[in-house]
Amino acid sequence: MESVQKTLATESVQKTLCHGERAEYTYHGERTDDTYHGERTEDTYHGESTEDTYHGESTEDTYHGNDTRDVPKSKLIDDIFHKSKEFFSLPNEVKRKYLLQPGCYHGYCEYRKEAWVILGEEISDFQSTLDNFFEKCQQLAMRVLEIIARGFNAEDPLIFVKEHKYCGTTENKTALRLAWYPAIADGEDIKKDQVRCGEHSDYGSITLLLQDDLGGLQAQTQDGKFIDVHPIKDSIVVNVGALLQRWTADKLHSPVHRVVIPEKGRSSSRQSIPFFVFPDDMYEVKCMDGSDKYPPITADAYLHLRHDATSL
Numbered sequence: 001m002e003s004v005q006k007t008l009a010t011e012s013v014q015k016t017l018c019h020g021e022r023a024e025y026t027y028h029g030e031r032t033d034d035t036y037h038g039e040r041t042e043d044t045y046h047g048e049s050t051e052d053t054y055h056g057e058s059t060e061d062t063y064h065g066n067d068t069r070d071v072p073k074s075k076l077i078d079d080i081f082h083k084s085k086e087f088f089s090l091p092n093e094v095k096r097k098y099l100l101q102p103g104c105y106h107g108y109c110e111y112r113k114e115a116w117v118i119l120g121e122e123i124s125d126f127q128s129t130l131d132n133f134f135e136k137c138q139q140l141a142m143r144v145l146e147i148i149a150r151g152f153n154a155e156d157p158l159i160f161v162k163e164h165k166y167c168g169t170t171e172n173k174t175a176l177r178l179a180w181y182p183a184i185a186d187g188e189d190i191k192k193d194q195v196r197c198g199e200h201s202d203y204g205s206i207t208l209l210l211q212d213d214l215g216g217l218q219a220q221t222q223d224g225k226f227i228d229v230h231p232i233k234d235s236i237v238v239n240v241g242a243l244l245q246r247w248t249a250d251k252l253h254s255p256v257h258r259v260v261i262p263e264k265g266r267s268s269s270r271q272s273i274p275f276f277v278f279p280d281d282m283y284e285v286k287c288m289d290g291s292d293k294y295p296p297i298t299a300d301a302y303l304h305l306r307h308d309a310t311s312l
């Protein structure tokens with residue numbers, strides 16, 4: 001397996017749609033084992049993720065995030081938010097050292113500027129915190145995927161998990177993004193209903209989304225209305241991605257979502273940390289019910305298709 005330099009990366013975004021900065025990180029560490037053993041460690045999220053979990057239906061007025069108020073918050077989660085904030089608070093010329101190469105979608109991104117990044121060496125233990133966090137997110141994601149399969153009474157509860165075995169290597173597109181939505185300066189001219197991250201659905205199997213307490217995330221219901229996905233303290237939103245929707249032949253729905261100006265106003269910056277989970281690049285996603293509702297497509301081909309569609 002090719003092992004490559006760990007990278008911190010970003011995407012370029014249009015200010016009219018998304019006024020923000022992003023740093024995207026893919027962990028290409030050494031994989032020690034091919035199978036996920038379902039082990040949980042201290043830093044992992046301990047929420048129950050069965051009945052209360054969001055089931056991809058968005059017909060009601062509330063979004064069924066997992067409320068884990070009784071769960072002690074992980075120090076690692078505090079660290080990652082803190083270090084992300086430190087990184088985005090660096091002077092622009094320092095952050096620009098980490099801009100990304102053309103043709104690659106990982107790196108630090110500033111509005112309409114692109115270049116490449118190695119890592120934010122100005123932030124102490126940034127790399128190791130990112131590595132650690134990536135691994136914990138990966139473990140949690142595999143647990144969630146197993147629970148989803150069990151929810152389907154799938155003959156093999158690892159039906160989804162086992163197609164993510166290259167997660168964290170160059171053969172799988174799973175990525176961690178640190179997102180920073182800068183505060184809007186007093187007097188800055190912002191359109192009414194300004195969207196900060198445009199309407200989209202995520203591409204992969206699932207996304208684990210950590211957000212701060214500012215709000216602003218909205219999901220679209222089946223009747224087309226956008227509803228707030230209120231931040232719930234110490235909780236993680238699990239979002240169904242488009243590939244899992246295909247895989248489950250629409251039994252799970254991948255909701256369109258967006259980020260608007262936070263409920264708590266425009267004068268604070270907002271932070272979120274999505275962990276985008278993908279099946280292995282070469283895995284051909286087919287409808288698990290044996291139907292031909294969607295033609296088979298590899299995860300890699302699907303990602304390219306979606307990227308091409310959005311860059312037209």
Ligand SMILES: O=C(O)CCC(=O)C(=O)O
Nearest residue numbers: 179197211217259272274
């Ligand atoms: O910032 C957020 O809360 C969500 C961002 C998002 O949906 C994405 O990056 O795909």
Ligand SMILES: [Fe+2]
Nearest residue numbers: 200201202257
């Ligand atoms: Fe998203």
